[in-house]
Amino acid sequence: MIAGLRGCVNSPGKAEKEPYGIIVTMTTIIAVDIGGTQMRAACYAPDRVKPIKMKKVPTLASKPGGLERLMRAIEDVWSPDNDVAAIGLGSPGPLDPHTGFLLAPPNNPEWHNFPLAPQVSERFGVKAFLDNDANLAGLGEYRFGAGKGHHNVLYITVSTGIGAGVIIEDRLLQGYHGLAAELGHVIVDPDGPPCSCGFSGHLESFSSGPAIVKYVLKELDSGTRSILKRDAAMTARDVAEAAHQGDALAIKAYQRAGEYLGIGVASFLHAFDPSIVIFGGGVSQVGNLLFDSFHTSLKNRVFHPRYLEGLVITTAELGDDAGLLGARALAEMKMNL
Amino acid sequence: MIAGLRGCVNSPGKAEKEPYGIIVTMTTIIAVDIGGTQMRAACYAPDRVKPIKMKKVPTLASKPGGLERLMRAIEDVWSPDNDVAAIGLGSPGPLDPHTGFLLAPPNNPEWHNFPLAPQVSERFGVKAFLDNDANLAGLGEYRFGAGKGHHNVLYITVSTGIGAGVIIEDRLLQGYHGLAAELGHVIVDPDGPPCSCGFSGHLESFSSGPAIVKYVLKELDSGTRSILKRDAAMTARDVAEAAHQGDALAIKAYQRAGEYLGIGVASFLHAFDPSIVIFGGGVSQVGNLLFDSFHTSLKNRVFHPRYLEGLVITTAELGDDAGLLGARALAEMKMNL
Numbered sequence: 001m002i003a004g005l006r007g008c009v010n011s012p013g014k015a016e017k018e019p020y021g022i023i024v025t026m027t028t029i030i031a032v033d034i035g036g037t038q039m040r041a042a043c044y045a046p047d048r049v050k051p052i053k054m055k056k057v058p059t060l061a062s063k064p065g066g067l068e069r070l071m072r073a074i075e076d077v078w079s080p081d082n083d084v085a086a087i088g089l090g091s092p093g094p095l096d097p098h099t100g101f102l103l104a105p106p107n108n109p110e111w112h113n114f115p116l117a118p119q120v121s122e123r124f125g126v127k128a129f130l131d132n133d134a135n136l137a138g139l140g141e142y143r144f145g146a147g148k149g150h151h152n153v154l155y156i157t158v159s160t161g162i163g164a165g166v167i168i169e170d171r172l173l174q175g176y177h178g179l180a181a182e183l184g185h186v187i188v189d190p191d192g193p194p195c196s197c198g199f200s201g202h203l204e205s206f207s208s209g210p211a212i213v214k215y216v217l218k219e220l221d222s223g224t225r226s227i228l229k230r231d232a233a234m235t236a237r238d239v240a241e242a243a244h245q246g247d248a249l250a251i252k253a254y255q256r257a258g259e260y261l262g263i264g265v266a267s268f269l270h271a272f273d274p275s276i277v278i279f280g281g282g283v284s285q286v287g288n289l290l291f292d293s294f295h296t297s298l299k300n301r302v303f304h305p306r307y308l309e310g311l312v313i314t315t316a317e318l319g320d321d322a323g324l325l326g327a328r329a330l331a332e333m334k335m336n337l
Numbered sequence: 338m339i340a341g342l343r344g345c346v347n348s349p350g351k352a353e354k355e356p357y358g359i360i361v362t363m364t365t366i367i368a369v370d371i372g373g374t375q376m377r378a379a380c381y382a383p384d385r386v387k388p389i390k391m392k393k394v395p396t397l398a399s400k401p402g403g404l405e406r407l408m409r410a411i412e413d414v415w416s417p418d419n420d421v422a423a424i425g426l427g428s429p430g431p432l433d434p435h436t437g438f439l440l441a442p443p444n445n446p447e448w449h450n451f452p453l454a455p456q457v458s459e460r461f462g463v464k465a466f467l468d469n470d471a472n473l474a475g476l477g478e479y480r481f482g483a484g485k486g487h488h489n490v491l492y493i494t495v496s497t498g499i500g501a502g503v504i505i506e507d508r509l510l511q512g513y514h515g516l517a518a519e520l521g522h523v524i525v526d527p528d529g530p531p532c533s534c535g536f537s538g539h540l541e542s543f544s545s546g547p548a549i550v551k552y553v554l555k556e557l558d559s560g561t562r563s564i565l566k567r568d569a570a571m572t573a574r575d576v577a578e579a580a581h582q583g584d585a586l587a588i589k590a591y592q593r594a595g596e597y598l599g600i601g602v603a604s605f606l607h608a609f610d611p612s613i614v615i616f617g618g619g620v621s622q623v624g625n626l627l628f629d630s631f632h633t634s635l636k637n638r639v640f641h642p643r644y645l646e647g648l649v650i651t652t653a654e655l656g657d658d659a660g661l662l663g664a665r666a667l668a669e670m671k672m673n674l
Contacts, residue, residue, distance in 0.1 A: 094641060103643075152513045168505060175610025176489040177643050185640045186604040189526055190597075199640045260527075267523040271608055273512025303522045303536045304431060306440075306514050 088331030136326025138165015159281035209236030262297025280316035425668030473663025475502015496618035546573030599634025
């Protein structure tokens with residue numbers, strides 16, 4: 001443990017003081033969100049959503065020294081005047097939340113089978129907890145965002161991949177190996193297209209951004225007419241723009257993604273029976289283009305109307321902060337704060 | 338509450354006595370399992386799997402007076418010398434475990450939107466808890482059977498229908514409306530055959546007993562040769578017997594059911610990540626006929642090998658007692674016993 005590191009202050013370099021000069025210490029949580037392009041560390045006081053202090057550094061996953069960059073970011077939001085109760089860490093998976101090991105994070109050869117949480121814990125002398133970005137975004141939305149007040153939450157992020165976080169009776173679903181809630185890899189059609197993971201017919205292979213693009217490219221190859229031109233760099237955003245201009249193929253591509261998303265979510269309702277479904281991720285921001293067909297499909301596929309009674313279906317509220325606030329919520333949950 | 342009803346004794350009509358004639362009272366649980374043909378009530382002492390007293394009565398669901406028959410069965414296992422802590426009730430769904438109401442049990446017009454647990458509770462002056470038969474069989478296996486020692490359990494019953502019970506970190510998954518873990522109605526192929534519930538492509542429509550029979554009948558209609566003859570009364574057991582005699586169609590029918598069961602269970606591993614999968618129900622007793630193709634399919638479909646590390650796949654141990662012991666476990670769980 002580094003000497004002199006005991007907490008973080010309310011404003012940089014300045015401890016919160018009472019009128020007579022007595023230093024008031026607070027129990028704080030430090031949260032870290034390891035993203036594809038940047039790592040963010042933040043220090044949180046109890047009952048405040050805004051961080052006391054925040055630091056962003058580039059992830060540079062393929063360059064050596066990632067752990068040191070992360071450690072320094074934590075030090076930067078730390079200060080000696082308050083007690084840090086624990087550190088919450090969020091990273092792309094696969095990882096083991098029970099041991100705090102990263103297993104094989106994308107593009108980072110240094111961190112294969114890497115004891116991230118144990119190393120952070122040893123360095124700073126407090127407990128450190130790790131879980132994956134989708135689980136933590138779900139936990140963040142449940143605790144501080146769209147899911148506040150709900151006890152059974154299904155969070156789904158539709159983006160480059162499809163991830164999920166599931167809260168059951170106020171507890172994060174993690175599973176025996178820590179690999180639960182991989183709902184993007186639930187099989188919705190055994191004969192469906194290949195998924196990014198190498199297997200076939202997963203929800204992600206129908207409804208993620210790349211799946212929407214792949215469908216368009218395949219249709220273009222078959223001669224379907226469109227204002228979109230065959231382009232290896234095409235994005236789901238390009239397809240959305242074409243759809244907004246009335247392009248039939250682009251509209252169809254999103255409708256199809258929404259239809260399969262409805263099939264998947266119907267199954268998830270049958271499995272988890274939540275009171276709220278929260279959609280995050282870039283693809284889910286296109287609105288009706290995706291969600292009109294989603295809602296129709298969901299209603300057609302839910303096998304008992306009671307699942308839909310009082311069910312809230314909404315979009316995420318925390319944006320980029322979901323992962324960070326989720327890492328904070330994980331540490332609070334594990335410390336019973 | 339009926340006067341004089343306070344507990345059940347160790348042997349009918351005789352309280353357990355210490356040498357000097359002091360009556361030793363015990364805290365007991367009464368469990369009730371409402372099946373299609375019979376209702377069973379049993380009184381359990383702590384730490385003993387065998388009931389102190391058990392009573393079976395015909396369900397006669399279509400005949401009036403079902404509630405009175407059930408109440409009398411409870412009275413019959415009750416006696417004044419011990420304290421009954423609570424009553425656990427199991428019934429086919431749909432039902433609401435949070436309110437204790439039956440919603441629409443099969444073949445019983447008297448019990449639509451019926452406050453079963455509240456009525457039992459009022460009559461006997463103790464708390465009463467209700468859940469569906471598959472959830473309770475899962476809970477029973479977790480607590481007293483094949484799942485003992487596991488904390489994350491997936492129980493699947495393959496029979497006339499496909500039901501499930503899921504335990505997550507030692508808690509029964511019930512869901513917001515109490516309709517969670519309806520895994521027989523998870524969609525495994527959107528274009529699949531109709532399910533008993535009226536929707537299509539559910540796991541139950543591929544791998545239940547009637548689904549196996551339907552597949553055989555359809556293939557016979559298409560001219561596939563078999564020792565099985567078209568017969569509206571054909572059962573999955575008939576198909577199993579033909580398979581054991583080497584009939585190719587019958588073998589294929591079970592292989593197909595096992596293959597889809599593997600697809601479904603792969604998705605359930607991705608969703609729940611349990612440490613044990615327990616199969617109950619009549620169809621699952623055919624052994625290799627179903628499970629050879631199940632295991633191949635499961636291994637081909639699980640998208641990360643870690644899900645299978647240490648995973649136990651086994652058959653249920655409690656047989657007909659699973660539901661009753663599950664109803665008991667429900668009451669114990671809710672009373673924190």
